[in-house]
Amino acid sequence: MSAVLELSDVRKTYRSGELEVDALRGIDMRIEEADYVAIMGPSGSGKSTLMHILGCLDIPTSGEYLLAGEDVSTLDERRLAEIRNRRIGFVFQQFNLLPTLTAWRNVELPLVYAGVPRAERRARAIVALERVGLGDRVEHKPGELSGGQQQRVAVARALVTEPSLILADEPTGNLDSVSTRDVLDLFAELHTQSRTIVLITHEHDVAAEAAHTLVIRDGEIVDDIHRDEMVAQATGATR
Numbered sequence: 306m307s308a309v310l311e312l313s314d315v316r317k318t319y320r321s322g323e324l325e326v327d328a329l330r331g332i333d334m335r336i337e338e339a340d341y342v343a344i345m346g347p348s349g350s351g352k353s354t355l356m357h358i359l360g361c362l363d364i365p366t367s368g369e370y371l372l373a374g375e376d377v378s379t380l381d382e383r384r385l386a387e388i389r390n391r392r393i394g395f396v397f398q399q400f401n402l403l404p405t406l407t408a409w410r411n412v413e414l415p416l417v418y419a420g421v422p423r424a425e426r427r428a429r430a431i432v433a434l435e436r437v438g439l440g441d442r443v444e445h446k447p448g449e450l451s452g453g454q455q456q457r458v459a460v461a462r463a464l465v466t467e468p469s470l471i472l473a474d475e476p477t478g479n480l481d482s483v484s485t486r487d488v489l490d491l492f493a494e495l496h497t498q499s500r501t502i503v504l505i506t507h508e509h510d511v512a513a514e515a516a517h518t519l520v521i522r523d524g525e526i527v528d529d530i531h532r533d534e535m536v537a538q539a540t541g542a543t544r
Contacts, residue, residue, distance in 0.1 A: 309470050311369075312358075329365070332526060343506055346507065351522075353474075355521060404448055408443050415462060429465055453483070456477075502515070
């Protein structure tokens with residue numbers, strides 16, 4: 306399997322006057338095609354900084370980041386924006402749906418930015434919504450959908466450009482238990498369809514859904530836990 310993303314000795318240092326904070330301290334990571342990986346760590350561990358770098362929302366202070374074989378660690382903002390639009394599908398905790406737009410119009414937005422013709426945008430948006438089980442909700446606005454359905458719309462938006470990577474940042478953080486199960490089942494289904502998924506979370510039971518979990522602490526990857534072990538830890542954490 307070829308790598309969708311590969312990080313080599315990635316470091317991120319934030320500076321404010323004479324103060325320096327090392328948020329990432331030499332991250333090495335390789336994620337293969339069709340992998341399903343959770344990145345888990347407590348507040349302040351560096352997982353948000355790592356998510357921003359994986360999503361090309363920020364660049365490393367040093368080190369190399371290859372996305373689909375291209376070194377993105379030194380690109381300018383215009384190229385990074387193109388990569389975010391075409392190669393990465395984002396799913397956020399807050400859904401980030403526009404309340405005045407219907408489901409399919411929310412889903413088509415990445416295609417608008419990519420300059421895809423309107424008729425093709427609508428067709429592709431509807432196909433994406435059908436993939437996530439919302440083919441009968443294409444004309445509904447976010448306020449007419451449950452939390453789980455809104456997150457499914459967000460996942461459809463992430464899929465519509467056929468990205469090489471789906472990056473989900475705390476995607477169940479605002480959901481009740483039923484909607485959480487709904488969204489996690491969707492990610493599991495996407496994984497069986499050979500989608501590459503990286504899920505950022507602080508919850509053991511959510512991380513346990515992934516094939517394996519990378520644990521980050523103090524800006525370093527300190528463990529790589531496979532699913533069976535993670536399920537055991539999640540079961541213990543809920544007792």
